[in-house]
Amino acid sequence: MSYRLLHTTSPFVIKTRFRFRLVGWLVKNPAFIRVWCCKNCYRTAARIEMAKADSLVILDKDSLEKKKTAICNTGSKKLQVIADFDATLTRYWINGQRGQTSHGLLQQENPEYDDKRQKLYEYYHPLEICPTISIEEKTKLMEEWWEKSHALLIEGGLTYSAIKMSVSNALIAFREGVVELFEYLEERDVPVLIFSAGLADIIEEVLKQKLHRSFKNVKIISNRMTFDTDGRLVSFKGKTIHVLNKNEHALDMAAPIHDQSGVSNGLTDDNASVKTRTNVILLGDHIGDLGMSDGLKYENRIAVGFLNDNIDKSLASYQKAFDVVYLNDAPMWGVLDLVSDLCSSRGD
Structure with missing residues (x-):
């Protein structure tokens, strides 16, 4: 009987075994003991240390x-x-793909205007990240980009319902x-x-x-x-x-x-x-x-x-x-x- 109990597939027994093994493992590996950081929120010290070491x-x-x-x-x-x-x-x-920005995720009801804004991105983004362009010149270019993009949103008749749908379909995460x-x-x-x-x-x-x-x-x-x-x-x-x-x-x-x-x-x-x-x-x-x-x-x-x-x-x-x-x-x-x-x- 005792042999069968030790090898039972009862969820309670399995969870109990896991808990005892986990406690024993934590005692041997104190770096993984969780520390309190805020109400109802824990984080592992080891996870933070690994993130620091890697990045x-x-x-x-x-x-x-x-x-x-x-x-x-x-x-x-x-x-x-x-x-x-x-x-x-x-x-x-x-998931291996470039996450979308709050500007980039937006899809208007009229796809023509999405294409126009994408062309603006393809022209101005390389200028934004170019290390040889001065801040003064970049500032003027960014003003041009944003003003043109905002004008297209108005001209294309953007609605708030389109914003909700765009966010729902977006590749964006915190x-x-x-x-x-x-x-x-x-x-x-x-x-x-x-x-x-x-x-x-x-x-x-x-x-x-x-x-x-x-x-x-x-x-x-x-x-x-x-x-x-x-x-x-x-x-x-x-x-x-x-x-x-x-x-x-x-x-x-x-x-x-x-x-x-x-x-x-x-x-x-x-x-x-x-x-x-x-x-x-x-x-x-x-x-x-x-x-x-x-x-x-x-x-x-x-x-x-x-x-x-x-x-x-x-x-x-x-x-x-x-x-x-x-x-x-x-x-x-x-x-x-x-x-x-x-x-x-x-x-x-």
Whole structure:
């Protein structure tokens, strides 16, 4: 009888055996013991360490440690996170394919206009990433690109229903660890400003469909659309934001996540109070993203760069520009680790 019990296929016995073996294995391998990082959220120390070993580059460790110490001394009440969206919060590669951007995923009802916007991309994108073109010249080219693209969206009669369908069919996903990062920051009332050269209405729809929730501490600063009563695009609000002019001078365009009925996510921290948060964690995948904090008189800034492609050609410039560089479409666990260190301070 005992022999049969030991070899039973009962789910309870199998699970019990697995649990005992797992506990024994964890005792022998303490690096894999999970550490608490936020409410109802665990992450393995080993996973973070592996991500660091494979993808983390820091040029000046002493400078980084000084910044971390300075931020820790004032605590989370002085901290804010400024993040790019496309290829920073979202993944660059998905199942071996290039993930779509908030601009690129959009499909209009009239395919002719999708083709026209694709031709603009094929002409301007190589100019955007060309290392020999000056920032001044690139800025003019990006303004041309965005203005032409936005004009095509209006001319083509884009509707909000097309945005919903486009997001539903899109090849877009968030980096692993983004939800946990947002939850951790939300618990500590640390604002997250998403700066994007894309389209705010699409970003909101991506958050809604892919994360199935909103966060009260998140604001979006991006190109925002105006729709008529039939749900058809008629104009864009405010100044055009492209990849090279994102900064906190555009903070008056910041808006909490809301739905089409105008209901916001309940964010209470206004734009004036955001400006009093003088410690910044900046997340971006483009050197131009460093300008996102230009309008803020910050005291300390830790810039985290995500170098997703063309690593051999771009690593040297990214190392000089960013305090921390993650390579090869790395997950967000390392940033969560950094933020949790900064928030675990005597300033809180």
